Structure formats: C-alpha cells, structure tokens
Amino acid sequence: MLVDISNLDAGQLRGSFTRVNLGRLTRDVAGQFQKAASQAPLTYTVTCDEKPRNVYIDRERWEKILFCLIENALKYTAEG
Numbered sequence: 001m002l003v004d005i006s007n008l009d010a011g012q013l014r015g016s017f018t019r020v021n022l023g024r025l026t027r028d029v030a031g032q033f034q035k036a037a038s039q040a041p042l043t044y045t046v047t048c049d050e051k052p053r054n055v056y057i058d059r060e061r062w063e064k065i066l067f068c069l070i071e072n073a074l075k076y077t078a079e080g
Contacts, residue, residue, distance in 0.1 A: 015058035022055050022062075023048035029066045033074060041079040 030046040037044030 015061065017056040017058055019054045019056050020059060021050065021052065022057065023050040023053070025059065025062065026066060029063050030070060033070050036074055040074060040077075042074065042077060044074075 027046055027048040027050065030048075034044065
C-alpha cells in the first residue's frame with residue numbers, strides 16, 4: 001500500500017477503471033470477513049446502498065483498500 005502511494009506521488013501509478021455497482025462490490029468484499037468476524041467477540045454488520053448506481057473505480061485497488069481497513073478493524077477491535 002505504501003509503495004502505491006509513493007508511485008502515485010511520482011506519477012507512476014496508473015489505474016484500471018471499470019464501471020461497477022460500488023455498494024454491491026463493497027458488500028461482496030466485506031462479506032468475505034463474515035467467518036473471521038464470527039470467531040471474534042464482535043458484532044459484524046455490513047450495510048451498503050445497492051441501488052443501481054454505477055461508478056468508475058479501480059476495482060483491484062478498491063478491494064485492497066477494503067481488505068486492509070476491515071482486516072485492521074477486526075484485528076485491533078477488542079470487542080463490540
């Protein structure tokens with residue numbers, strides 16, 4: 001992730017943008033953590049707007065961002 005930021009600053013990072021339903025994609029990625037969350041003393045709920053609103057994003061990078069955020073949230077949240 002830090003390498004990506006360095007490359008972005010240097011103008012060397014190019015995205016591959018595709019049109020996706022951001023809410024649905026976010027729900028699908030976040031859903032992959034359901035099992036890990038159920039093994040922790042946490043309540044894990046994913047609510048996303050899934051209306052047919054498509055946006056252009058770099059899907060691979062968006063998934064990487066979500067994985068890092070959710071993984072760290074599960075890792076560093078004691079309970080809740």
